[in-house]
Amino acid sequence: MTALYLDLSALQSVPAANLNRDDLGSPKTVRYGNAPRIRVSSQSWKRVIRHGVERDLGEKAARTRLVPVKVRQGLERAGWPTELAEFAGGQVAASAGKKGIGTEQQGHTSVLLFLPESGLEELVAVCAEHRDALEAGLGKKKPGQILPVERIEEILKRRTASISLLGRMLAELPGANVDGAAQVAHAFTTHAAEPQRDYFTAVDDWLGEADTGSGHLDTSEFSAGVFYRYATVNITDLLTNLGGDGKAARTVLGSFAEHFLLSLPQAKKNSTAPHTVPDLAHLVVRAQRPLSLAAAFETPVKDSDGGFARASRKALAAYAGQLNRLTGDRHRPFHGHAAVEDPPNLPAEQTIDLTPLGAVHDSFYDLIDAALEAALPTTGADA
Numbered sequence: 001m002t003a004l005y006l007d008l009s010a011l012q013s014v015p016a017a018n019l020n021r022d023d024l025g026s027p028k029t030v031r032y033g034n035a036p037r038i039r040v041s042s043q044s045w046k047r048v049i050r051h052g053v054e055r056d057l058g059e060k061a062a063r064t065r066l067v068p069v070k071v072r073q074g075l076e077r078a079g080w081p082t083e084l085a086e087f088a089g090g091q092v093a094a095s096a097g098k099k100g101i102g103t104e105q106q107g108h109t110s111v112l113l114f115l116p117e118s119g120l121e122e123l124v125a126v127c128a129e130h131r132d133a134l135e136a137g138l139g140k141k142k143p144g145q146i147l148p149v150e151r152i153e154e155i156l157k158r159r160t161a162s163i164s165l166l167g168r169m170l171a172e173l174p175g176a177n178v179d180g181a182a183q184v185a186h187a188f189t190t191h192a193a194e195p196q197r198d199y200f201t202a203v204d205d206w207l208g209e210a211d212t213g214s215g216h217l218d219t220s221e222f223s224a225g226v227f228y229r230y231a232t233v234n235i236t237d238l239l240t241n242l243g244g245d246g247k248a249a250r251t252v253l254g255s256f257a258e259h260f261l262l263s264l265p266q267a268k269k270n271s272t273a274p275h276t277v278p279d280l281a282h283l284v285v286r287a288q289r290p291l292s293l294a295a296a297f298e299t300p301v302k303d304s305d306g307g308f309a310r311a312s313r314k315a316l317a318a319y320a321g322q323l324n325r326l327t328g329d330r331h332r333p334f335h336g337h338a339a340v341e342d343p344p345n346l347p348a349e350q351t352i353d354l355t356p357l358g359a360v361h362d363s364f365y366d367l368i369d370a371a372l373e374a375a376l377p378t379t380g381a382d383a
Contacts, residue, residue, distance in 0.1 A: 003236040005290040006253060006375055008260050010229040010278035011190070011316060013309050016222045017274035019265040020044040027195045027223040033298040035192040038223040042184040044265045045229070049184070050162050052259035053252065060117040061160045065108040067115075067123070068093050072107065074124040080131075087138050088127040095147035096156055097173045114168040119155045126151055161252045164241035165233070181238035182231060182256060183290075189225035190297040190312040197221055222272065226308045228297055228316070229278070231260050232290035235375055250376040257283070257368045280313050280339035281364055282320070282357045283371040287331040293319055313339065314352045321356035334374030336360070338367045 020028050020040040030039040054060045064070075068089035075085035086107065093109050094100040102110035127134065130147055137143035157176045159168075167180020197219055204215030233253060242248045261281050264274065282293070296319030297312070304311040335358030342351045354360065361367040 002287045003234055003289075004375060005286045006233045006235060006257070006371060007282075007284040007286055007290050007292070008229075008231045008233075008257060009282040009284075009293050009316070010261055011226060011280040011309070011312050012187075012229060012276060012278040013226045013307075014224060014274050014276055015272075016196075016224050017272040018220070018222045018268045019274070020267060026221045029195070030186065030188055032188060033300055035300045036194050037188040037191075037300075038193045038195070038225050038227075039189075040187040040227065040265060042186050044267070045187060045263070046166065046182075046184045048263045048265055049256065049259045050166055052263050053162050053165065053255045054160070056255040056259075057161050057251070059160045059162075061114060061162050062117050062120075063112055063114045065110075065112055067109060067113055067120070068103060068107040070120050071123050071127060074120065075127060078124070078128070084131075084135060084138055087143075088131075088134050091134060091137075091143075091145075091147050092123050092127070092152060094143075095145040095149050095152045097149065097153060099172075100145065101172050111170065111172055113156060113170065114163060115156055116158055116160045116163075119158055122155050123152070126155075159241070161242070161248065165238060165252055165256060178241060179237060181234045181241060183233075184260075185230040185292060185294065187227040187229040188294075188297075189223075189308075190228050190301050190315065191225060191303070191308045192300045193223060193225040195221040195223050222268075226279075226301075226312045228294060228312070229260075230292045230294060231256075232292075234290075246376055250372055250378075253376065254368055254372050257371070258364070261364050261368075277364075279309050280316065280337060280354075280357075281367060282316070282337045283335070283367055284332060284358070285334040285371055285375045287333070291323060291327070293323070295319065310342075310352065313354070317352060317354045317356050324356055334358070334371055336367055336370055338362065338364050 018027050022028050028039045028041060030037050071092050072085040072089035075088055076082060089107055090103055093103050104110055126147055133146050137146045153173065156173060159178060163178055165182050168176060168178040170176040199219050201214035202216040233256060238253065239249045261278055293316055296316050301308055301311040301315050337354060337357035338361045339354060361370060
């Protein structure tokens, strides 16, 4: 069976911001086409997309090492002694699978777990059901696995739609791994760009009138630019992960597409407020394999009309046209776009030809609906 994919591309102009910092607090960078670019990691954007999808679907998942700690806290709230509650939390990890999951200082698991938040209450309930056994095992040098292994496994292996969409890696628990259906690329500027330094001060409001200077001064870094963003969802894998439920797959896919286009990493939002949306969105339903348009910007775009946004849209459309010529329409049942329009008084020879990006749609929502109907028709959504 040939796989089906939804490719999502976007061009987004972001003003002064630091959406994704490195270990020194500077905006992340990458060299591409032998030019420095500002980069936003896939993990940074994927996280905010995941949270949006979970809000839409009303099912939260947690990626955490704190399961034993949260179980302990839940038991303490129920009146358990701290020592017994802490032992029970450790037993949740020790009773996961044949060998258990290791714990480190402060009760953190040695690996990140990814499970529905509702599973935490169930783990607390399992401990309550086996309180007598836990009390008997407290203080033993080698207490073994006190809690029912199969039940703990079942809770930790449980999936939400976001886990089915984005995947889960947990080698310590056989059968818990989920191959994610979505892939998200690192965003990068379509043009050469480097971090810029900002010297700032904060005034002490209670300084006397004769006092000068500031209460605090420091430097930080920020960046600005037009980003190319790309993601793809293997619709066939998503259907498999959701047990063949076409209606659920359509809902999850639509939510992912919307939050891919409208979300923004929240780093330093209070001091930069860079709340923009893409100037252009391009969605394609493909068979066989996904195709990124990142190579459109291997040669950094040059500014036109004093900026990079129009030049980026032009470069993307031109490269898409070349890909269309090379790959044809045989494995592309849908492609379309939604974009800001050129000024109405612009001479025709200066307008950007976006026809290589497929049919034009008035809004992102119209574009998403059209792509969903091509990928997962409503007549067959429950198949």
